Amino acid sequence: MSLQLLPAGEESPDVQVSWEDQQKINLFSKLNARLSNLEEVEKNTKDQKEYLEEVSTEIELIDEDELVQYKIGEAFYWLKQAEVVEKLEQDTEKSEAELDDITTKMTSIKEQMESLKLALYAKFGNAINLER
Numbered sequence: 586m587s588l589q590l591l592p593a594g595e596e597s598p599d600v601q602v603s604w605e606d607q608q609k610i611n612l613f614s615k616l617n618a619r620l621s622n623l624e625e626v627e628k629n630t631k632d633q634k635e636y637l638e639e640v641s642t643e644i645e646l647i648d649e650d651e652l653v654q655y656k657i658g659e660a661f662y663w664l665k666q667a668e669v670v671e672k673l674e675q676d677t678e679k680s681e682a683e684l685d686d687i688t689t690k691m692t693s694i695k696e697q698m699e700s701l702k703l704a705l706y707a708k709f710g711n712a713i714n715l716e717r
Contacts (some may be wrong), residue, residue: 600708600709600712606705606708606709609701609704609705610705610713612697612701613698613701613702613705613715616694616697616698616701617698617717619694620691620694620695620698623687623690623691623694624691626687627684627687627688627691630680630683630684630687631684633680634677634680634681634684637673637676637677637680638677640673641670641673641674641677644666644669644670644673645666645670647666648666649665649666649667650665650666651665651666652664652665652666653665653666653669655668655669655672698715701715702715
């Protein structure tokens with residue numbers, strides 16, 4: 586079995602793909618998909634954190650004794666401004682922790698992908714394209 590991944594018209598030497606090579610290619614593909622998913626989650630989490638920070642700034646301008654609607658789950662509750670500010674700070678901290686976790690996972694995946702790239706490019710050279 587030979588691996589033919591170049592565009593039509595470009596010649597490459599016949600390279601035999603072993604079972605181990607195929608496993609590495611499959612793992613790279615899975616990691617690439619996982620990284621794409623994490624990038625989307627990271628974007629959404631950053632947007633949510635930014636939104637929480639903006640809302641927190643606006644809520645801080647309201648009188649401390651005034652009641653503010655705050656969404657918990659699917660329902661809105663009337664809470665004092667100070668309670669809402671506290672809850673927004675907790676939600677922001679939670680978003681920051683999620684971002685740290687996502688960043689750690691993404692770094693690990695990127696390291697694994699680089700290791701696989703080195704091994705696969707060493708064997709297949711230009712006959713394989715592992716760029717995103």
